[in-house]
Amino acid sequence: MTDITITTTDGLEGREVTEYLGVISGEAVIGANVVSDIAAGIRDVVGGRSGSYEKKIETGRTEAIADIRTEAEELGADAVVGATFDYEEMGEGMLWVNLSGTAVKTRRR
Structure with a gap:
């Protein structure tokens, strides 16, 4: 796997964006068990x-x-710029985590 830089900024210091490849996202749905719910309560x-x-x-x-x-x-x-996390409760004990950003190609300046 290539070392892909992920940043919340619109660019990368010392690198120039040469191509925008599109908006991408990564998701995870996580749940908590009953014991965790009781302890959290x-x-x-x-x-x-x-x-x-x-x-x-x-x-x-x-x-x-x-x-x-x-x-x-x-x-x-080789990078994702403008990355942001979003968290959404999907139901009791279920949490959706989304990370979206723009996939780009860069080169060193």
């Missing part, structure tokens, strides 16, 4: 962070990044 009442949910969100981000890298590689891109 208790933390909501007494305060504190929900480590189990944070780990699930991190897993979703990692999967979405892997997804978008694969799609960029299939297009022959």
Whole structure:
């Protein structure tokens, strides 16, 4: 797999965009189990962070990044610019993580 740079900016320092290949995205749907839900509910009442949910969100981000890298590689891109994450609750205990951006080819300046 090629090392594909993913950035939230519109460009890359020291590199010039030579070709725009299109908008791409990577997605992950993650769920929490009943034990995590109960523990998170208790933390909501007494305060504190929900480590189990944070780990699930991190897993979703990692999967979405892997997804978008694969799609960029299939297009022959070496970078994705303008990347943004979106999180959406799909139902009880289900979270959709989306990462979208523009696949580009670049060259060093």
